[in-house]
Amino acid sequence: MGVTAALLLARRGVRSVVLERHQDVYPLPRAVAMDDEVRRILQAAGVHEEFATFARPAEGLRLLDARHRVIGEFRRSAHGHHGFPQTSMFDQPELERLLRKALAQQPECELRDGVEVVGIDQNGDGPVRVAFRRDGGESPEHLEADAVLGCDGAAGLTRQVIGAVWEDLRFEERWTVIDVRTRLPVRSWEGVEQVCDPDRAATFMRIGEDRYRWEFRLRDGEELDARRVRELIAPWVEVADDSDVEVIRQTQYTFRARVADRWRQGRVFLLGDAVHLTPPFIGQGLCAGMRDAYNLTWKLGRVLQQSADESLLDTYESERKPHARHMIRLAVAMGWAMTGGQGPAAAMRRSLTSAACRIPALREAAGRGLSPALGHGALVRRRTYLGGRALAGTSCPQPWVSVDAGRIRLDDLLGDSFAVLSAVPAAPWLRAVAEAIGAHLVGTDGLGDDGALATWLRCGRADAVLLRPDRVVLDVVPMGADDFTNTAAWAPLLCTTRLPSPTERLTTARC
Template sequence: MTSDRSGRPVVVVGAGPVGTSAAILLAQHGVPVVLLDRWADVFPQPRAVHLDDEVHRVLARMGVAEEFAAVSRPGRGLRLVDRDLRVLGSFEREGISEASGYPRANMYDQPDLERVLRGRMAALPLITFRGGVEVTGVEADGPVAARVRLREVASGAEETLDASFVLGCDGANSTVRQSIGSSMEDLGFEQRWLVLDVDTSADLRQWEGVQQVCDSRRAATYMRIGETRYRWELRLLDHETADDYATIESLLPLLAPWTRNVPVEELKLVRITSYTFRAAIADRWRSGSVFLLGDAAHLTPPFIGQGLGAGVRDAANLCWKVAGVLAGQLDAEVLDSYEPERSGHARSMILLARRLGVVMTRGGRLGDGLRRLAVPGLALGDGRADHGIGPLLHLLAHRSQRLGGEAVSEHLASLL
């Protein structure tokens, strides 16, 4: 066996939910951790809003199940709807999972989750958190050694940290990924979307799950994420920017299917921004003692709510192995299993989200008509990588052929 007992910490780059989860899991195994981030506090803007029961179970392993339950609400699943919110297909996730014991779908505000994780981190003395620093480079120096170059944002002072391992949890524009020469494989999806959160105590009288609006002109997503907090994601047209929708009044035509009976003064715009949704995966997740996790390793469109959860799964897979190697209980070769075990699942989730995004947005008026004919009444299964939306897509093609012949079937297949 090979191990490193020199006391060098594991350095985790990025203190979002994935990096903080990794730090907590390592510390629980007795591993000293230095957690680095450009920001000293929780980034205040909401982003991710959904975690499934399996990730909830990982949070329980970290000791924050009750705290997360207090800031989240159980979801009911996902429905595909048309522009008039008529149900085309459903993916029910209501209730408690018999396998995990936690709600199958959990809706929340990401800053709330991050505060829960920061609170747990503060209770673990093996974690040293350093905010206000920017990592400028990482070098692997053997199987259990690495160097991290960083700069203090305020002063510009530079220093180097010695590490046993480096976990790059630094997001889509990962410095760690660039440092190890890894690049992102484009999986063929890029769309600009408007993302906004609204606070209101009004009763919108909507289904409590996620609605995915299948509309080739203006696809959209609606969900309730808190007691009075709602999230909309709406595809931007080519000529539009987020600046065109800077006020709640300018948004009313887009939100009308959900809010037409709510007085405008009862709707508070919490935040609005635009994102480019992409599908991509790193061509390699490791160089020696340096690893990639979360968005540094994979980017998924948000349509099935698995982006952040995939990063937490990365941390749950890798951290016990790193701890075992450092303790001399496991051979270093066990670390070779991380990428094979995680990349296939991550890729399948990305492709699943991509295909749903395509179903929601492509095909023009003919595609909209085919969706109305082919989808109604379908159930999407249990949401696992080998079930879920895949059967829906096959059934769509089958029904379209039955309804409209080969030409219609081929057109729908081109959307998938």
């Protein structure tokens, strides 16, 4: 997500240097799934159309018993809340090549590959000094930056530099991952299959036209040779000869659940696997890191480019840490339920899982997005109104809308900064607030979105909402009200000038 963060910063006019240890894209596939919220982040980074050329929408998740009989099915929509398929399968090296290509086209970005960061020094309020060594180089080189984003993984240096330590969320299992290319007929559907077998838990998914992935939980001390692999994948494909199947990679992972106790020290930040580790059972490893980048970059850009208050950066950890912990705990819970766990309680867990799959409300809930709303905080003014639902902290839906040039996605209309969506004619005070924070003011009438946005606002009993650059609702104007619920709480973080009150019809300077 380091390259993604650089692209997002470039959209805000922030220059960056990416220091990458590998000379080229890491060749082996790792992540293979993302949700519609993260595809929206790729849209914000400017690469979603190219990504769509090799992404493969998935139909959902099937739970199978040890004999591969379906015990539950959770469908995923091809048109999610964020305007994309709820689940997309892809090859991570392809995504990384796409991101690098986009980075090379941005004058604000510089990629230095084949280098290793060997030191990070932060002296008071001054710039952060980074020491790095090129491949084959003897002496370290240095650069200074206004901020450092540590996207260097679980074994990276940055977490040690800021003194962060892991909080163990009590999950550890050893699995083997096998990526295969074959033209043989494979018994599969366009989704993910999870074998709920405590003796041999497994996951299977189709990634591309001829690309497949199997994951098998390993017993203590177990290693899988080619013969055993053929036996394990036999329920899906019959391999008569090893030449029928190309094993792209076979490797072992120890899946863990951890989150760091701190995410920031001064202008040094942790993102992705450097700050949280999750089991893969709900496909949120890469997604969590991309959410980190999206949440942090707009705030950092506003501090560096628009003189927003430094305390705005404190909201990165306060928002992302509870969200990441929630998703990790959900992945752990799903893992224990789907794989059946181990020990004498396994049969009971399988029975409960099977029963839960037959409850329509649970199936419907599982079909919705897994990502929860952000909790109440400085940039989320959460209140529920009689007969409505709390919109603050949730993401705005992204329908297709009509403009003079044709049909586009909503975010392409709103741009990269704040936005105000209003279902009623905008009062002068609302226009002044929008101008003061650099927000795009958009009325929902006439957008040609089949009323999706107006319905969403009406269900939240709101006349208007203030959207953050990451499309999270910051605050609302309740129906019939003449102000946001608590402008005084968030305005000091974003602005260097006072916002007008509803009774003032003044145009203030941009902040």
